[in-house]
Amino acid sequence: MILVTGATGLNGKELVRQLSAKGVAVRALVRDAAKAADLAALPHVEIAVGDMMSPETLALALSGVDRAMLNSSAVPNMLEVQSSFIAAAVKAGVRHVVKLSGIMPERDSAFRFARMHGEVEKRLEESGMAFTHLRAGEFMPSYFRQVPSILAKGAIFLPMENAKIASIDIADIAAVAAIVLTSPGHEGKIYPLTGSEALTMAEIAEKLSAATGKSIRYINVPPEEAKQAQLANGAPPYFADAITELYAERRNGGEATVYPDTAFILGRRPISFDEFARRHVAIFRGEQPAPKI
Numbered sequence: 162m163i164l165v166t167g168a169t170g171l172n173g174k175e176l177v178r179q180l181s182a183k184g185v186a187v188r189a190l191v192r193d194a195a196k197a198a199d200l201a202a203l204p205h206v207e208i209a210v211g212d213m214m215s216p217e218t219l220a221l222a223l224s225g226v227d228r229a230m231l232n233s234s235a236v237p238n239m240l241e242v243q244s245s246f247i248a249a250a251v252k253a254g255v256r257h258v259v260k261l262s263g264i265m266p267e268r269d270s271a272f273r274f275a276r277m278h279g280e281v282e283k284r285l286e287e288s289g290m291a292f293t294h295l296r297a298g299e300f301m302p303s304y305f306r307q308v309p310s311i312l313a314k315g316a317i318f319l320p321m322e323n324a325k326i327a328s329i330d331i332a333d334i335a336a337v338a339a340i341v342l343t344s345p346g347h348e349g350k351i352y353p354l355t356g357s358e359a360l361t362m363a364e365i366a367e368k369l370s371a372a373t374g375k376s377i378r379y380i381n382v383p384p385e386e387a388k389q390a391q392l393a394n395g396a397p398p399y400f401a402d403a404i405t406e407l408y409a410e411r412r413n414g415g416e417a418t419v420y421p422d423t424a425f426i427l428g429r430r431p432i433s434f435d436e437f438a439r440r441h442v443a444i445f446r447g448e449q450p451a452p453k454i
């Protein structure tokens with residue numbers, strides 16, 4: 162049995178959908194069954210309720226599980242949540258854990274979530290279970306956060322200067338994860354996952370303009386101004402600080418490298434930003450609500 166954690170989230174839900182569509186039996190770990198009614202209706206999907214922070218709630222969810230996908234929210238206790246799951250998985254006899262990590266998970270990174278991902282990777286490697294690290298670059302749906310300013314001001318405001326970034330669609334991350342979870346040979350592997358192009362924010366704005374048929378500009382903003390805007394939009398201070406650290410890394414070109422792994426594993430070109438923008442044009446035009454990101 163394959164267990165997908167974080168199954169009510171952006172990546173977990175997409176992975177459960179793709180495994181179901183492939184006819185693969187999958188168990189979805191959720192904290193609140195009411196949030197998983199759409200998943201429960203899919204073929205080959207069973208729902209298990211549990212909290213990764215409370216190992217005693219995971220016994221049924223982990224029973225008979227051979228491989229698991231590990232992912233959870235970017236919150237202050239992410240390291241504890243994922244470490245707690247790893248310990249429970251070892252105890253339950255899980256053979257292989259696939260971890261959704263960040264593109265630059267250095268344990269001494271200036272970006273707090275990169276440090277946590279680095280530490281989780283290390284703990285997983287030392288757990289005795291087989292591991293695969295999927296080190297994903299920026300999720301393309303992150304640009305859904307720009308929809309309010311696109312609609313109000315015809316612009317995206319980001320502290321990126323002229324730096325490039327090689328973002329990836331979550332549909333491709335899920336497609337890679339589905340292959341890694343259902344085929345041999347990925348144990349002990351580390352895959353950096355990006356799309357096939359690195360783009361400046363001016364290029365992203367051009368592509369959003371082309372998809373929506375509206376003029377959308379890129380306005381570079383100083384990091385402190387971007388942080389204040391996040392706080393004004395209701396972001397918790399911890400998260401606003403984390404994003405400020407992240408953009409400093411990105412301005413330094415930390416996420417500008419395009420890696421071949423996504424295309425190699427999928428056997429096709431990754432989804433381009435043009436295609437992503439076209440697929441989600443209703444969201445970028447404000448005609449359809451964006452999923453929570």
Ligand SMILES: NC(=O)c1ccc[n+]([C@@H]2O[C@H](COP(=O)([O-])OP(=O)(O)OC[C@H]3O[C@@H](n4cnc5c(N)ncnc54)[C@H](OP(=O)(O)O)[C@@H]3O)[C@@H](O)[C@H]2O)c1
Pocket residue numbers: 166167168169170171172173190191192193196211212213214232233234235239242261262263264274297298299300303453
């Ligand atoms: N944003 C990016 O560009 C980017 C790039 C690379 C990597 N990442 C990493 O990707 C991860 C976030 O992925 P995502 O956006 O798919 O996540 P998400 O949409 O925030 O979903 C997180 C999921 O984890 C579940 N969860 C959280 N704590 C849990 C617990 N204690 N027990 C059981 N389930 C728990 C949540 O359940 P509930 O629904 O109950 O809350 C939800 O299903 C983070 O590790 C982040 O650092 C992000």
